[in-house]
Amino acid sequence: MNNTQIARMFADIAALLQLNGESVFKIRAYERAAETIGNLSFQLTDVAADAEKLRAIPGFGEAITSKVQEIAATGSLSYYDRLKAEFPVGVLDLMKVPGIGPKTALKATQELGIKNLSELEMALESGTFAKLPRIGEKSAANILRHLKHRMSQGDRVPLGEAMPEAARVMTALQAACPGVRNLGFAGSLRRGCETVGDIDLLCTADDPAAVIAAFVSLPFVKDVMESEDTKGSIVIDGALQVDLRVTADDAFGGLLLYFTGSQQHGMRLRERAQQMGLSLNEYGLTDAATGRMETFATEEAVYRRLGLPFIPPEMREDSGELEAASQNLLSHPVEMEDIRGDLHSHTDWTDGKAPLAEMVASAKSRGWQYLAVTDHSQSQTVASGLNAELLREHTRAVRGLDAKSPGIRLLAGTEMDILPDGSLDYPDDALMDLDVVLGSIHSAMDQSRDTMTARIIKAMHSPHVDIVAHLTTRLMKRRAPVDLDFDAICRVAVETGTLLEVNASAERLDLKDAHVRRAVELGVAFAISTDSHRATDFLDMRYGVQIARRGWCERWRVVNTLPFEELRAFLSSPKSERYSLLARITGAPRA
DNA sequence: GCCGTTTTCGGCCCGACTGTTTTCAGTCG
Known part of the structure; x- marks a missing residue:
């Protein structure tokens, strides 16, 4: 079994544990293991015999290590098979539809007998899905919209397609709104992931509302998903979603860091902040003792405040960069x-x-x-x-x-x-x-x-x-x-x-x-x-x-x-x- | 389930939205 397959298995385990109502921390441990395995630079099965080597991987403790060894030795995992057998067929597929989490997926399979995505579609259209507890007509309509979008468009867009689209939107926005500053992209596009789910743009401006107004009325906008004071979300021709956030100059660093991700990298940074008696969010750092909030104009300043050198966006995958950075061992990548x-x-x-x-x-x-x-x-x-x-x-x-x-x-x-x-x-x-x-x-x-x-x-x-x-x-x-x-x-x-x-x-x-x-x-x-x-x-x-x-x-x-x-x-x-x-x-x- | 320049036990990231509710569960990024 290769890393991708093992990572998927651990992600499935995390999802199944959610259905089980397990501790969120246990779930998070499996999620983190899945992420880590997906980013690994070597094949797990090649080193599985060496328990020491496995334990050295961040997030690999006793349980995960022995499970990886079982997979390498036998090609399967009994824990996974047992877990999977406890739940109706199709729950995992349902949970992948945006808007459907573990609770809803379980109810849909148990009470409505839905086993796959096409049965889900039928239930959504016939109105039976909307009768589930805590689901109403609006929720059902939202889920149906996501489901159809997913079925028609597939999922992620290659980097080489997304980047020119991002450039096109930025050029048009800059022209329509000359007062815009610091306009650039964040998210997986900035990290250079080979595919991206959507395009995240950020900028600063004196009049955010005017920027959003210009953004949602750009000529190639096909659909406006959201339009508020400091954030907007549009769909452009190619079915690509583009989100824009506007902030003040002195808070740009925190926002850019937050929206560049990755999510795992952000989590680790917030843990670190917490150990220092600070709380990190998209707006800045708050001192837990005094409640005083600090904002940052640049990412460098946030990292510095956390006692770290700047970490290049492409390296922010929680694949050892924080450990290396905190020891000042982070390599300087080619530019x-x-x-x-x-x-x-x-x-x-x-x-x-x-x-x-x-x-x-x-x-x-x-x-x-x-x-x-x-x-x-x-x-x-x-x-x-x-x-x-x-x-x-x-x-x-x-x-x-x-x-x-x-x-x-x-x-x-x-x-x-x-x-x-x-x-x-x-x-x-x-x-x-x-x-x-x-x-x-x-x-x-x-x-x-x-x-x-x-x-x-x-x-x-x-x-x-x-x-x-x-x-x-x-x-x-x-x-x-x-x-x-x-x-x-x-x-x-x-x-x-x-x-x-x-x-x-x-x-x-x-x-x-x-x-x-x-x-x-x-x-x-x-x-x-x-x-x-x-x-x-x-x-x-x-x-x-x-x-x-x-x-x-x-x-x-x-x-x-x-x-x-x-x-x-x-x-x-x-x-x-x-x-x-x-x-x-x-x-x-x-x- | 993992982990430790306060800890081998007791913690574990943060905020926002949505819709269904009478105060919040579920979901997302």
């Missing part, structure tokens, strides 16, 4: 401003949509100091991959343009297929002349875990393969990742001096956050690249940086934070020397 260039891009030589010159001009206008042009190799016939002869021409074209392009340097490269048996799509002599070689899986993606792992490892042993691009080949919501032994691949990456790519393309986000976190632990270095096929795709770099930050990846591990001359020195040195070279150039902490 967008650190990125100096892009090592993965395509042109109309293969399946890119724009000519070389246009891609280069766009990269330059984004402030990149360099761009690697890495069109596809010959096996990618659907992408009109280049044969060895065309690759030489391609290289000449890139070097020709490089000589005529002040302000940006070009690297001639290829995104070369790693063939099903692990051999390379070009002979060595075709690769020798290139500045950078990416190796990618584009075929035979259903190979077994062992075959796929051996295939990639074989390619990494080539002296020419500098970077393994989009390792797992997953496409957001469209294609599942390939099966591979990630730890083994990371170890060989370090051994051979191969980099792993954090593919920033909104459609990929591959590696994903948990992969980066694990790879960082194993000592891997990275390239964060956009895999751009259009001139506008370079904007996706921000997603890659966010994913890297979620994986606690420091600047020194990212090769495209290097200035051009140092990058070139890196790429022209033998692979076996590269990791130590990177550490030397960047002054990285010694392992």
Whole structure:
């Protein structure tokens, strides 16, 4: 069983315990365990034999540890099975509908015999549901509305879709309301989660009511869910919900911290505040003894008051950041401003949509100091991959343009297929002349875990393969990742001096956050690249940086934070020397 | 069920909304 499945099982246990009327603290313990497991950077089943290691995970005590061990050993959990058997079929599904909690779900299954969501829909429409205690017509109508919305729209929206929508709303609001200050997004969007449920916007203004009025009457508003003095909620075309909160400048820090989350991170902060005799809420800190309220203009000030350094939003998942921060051991993750260039891009030589010159001009206008042009190799016939002869021409074209392009340097490269048996799509002599070689899986993606792992490892042993691009080949919501032994691949990456790519393309986000976190632990270095096929795709770099930050990846591990001359020195040195070279150039902490 | 620069026992985050109620239970973020 993988972490996702185990996390779901613990979340189910928490829900079932709610039905049981168990202590909220016990419930919270299982909820926290589920969250923690979901964010873990390694597979639980791999370390389950080692009880010490399990106990070291925050929130893992005796009970949770032994349950995880049982799952790892047997593939199931008797406690879970017993618990589940105590309740009618369908309660857990019902509880996932907004507005239905444990009490209502239990009554609906016991008294109305509802077993699934379509029976729920019927009961809501026929009016029988509204007869349940503490439910009336209004509650039933609300639940029905949520249910239909859920059934029609699915659930969460990919980061790459939500971010441009957020930008669109903010631009329009700023234009409609020039007095708005500090306008920005919070929530899972700010934390860089790969999918988001809705968009949370925050700002400050002298006249909040006027801002809300402007917000709910923006041109693309499809529906207004809420409109009050300091908060509004709208649905925009795409069925995406956008919430806005307005506050005063001197209270912005508390509000931003509160609405950025994560919920678990916030809970831990409030516990910490409480231990200091303070009470933390979205408005600020209250001294429990004197009742005096303190407000904060910035998040930094709140953290400082709690005796902590600033914690980057992408790291606020209660996955060890508070423990690290309180000991001043929190690593400083790579930032967008650190990125100096892009090592993965395509042109109309293969399946890119724009000519070389246009891609280069766009990269330059984004402030990149360099761009690697890495069109596809010959096996990618659907992408009109280049044969060895065309690759030489391609290289000449890139070097020709490089000589005529002040302000940006070009690297001639290829995104070369790693063939099903692990051999390379070009002979060595075709690769020798290139500045950078990416190796990618584009075929035979259903190979077994062992075959796929051996295939990639074989390619990494080539002296020419500098970077393994989009390792797992997953496409957001469209294609599942390939099966591979990630730890083994990371170890060989370090051994051979191969980099792993954090593919920033909104459609990929591959590696994903948990992969980066694990790879960082194993000592891997990275390239964060956009895999751009259009001139506008370079904007996706921000997603890659966010994913890297979620994986606690420091600047020194990212090769495209290097200035051009140092990058070139890196790429022209033998692979076996590269990791130590990177550490030397960047002054990285010694392992 | 977890956890400890006050604690191995006695605590455990905070506020708001909604609708059904005669003072608050249930749900959410």
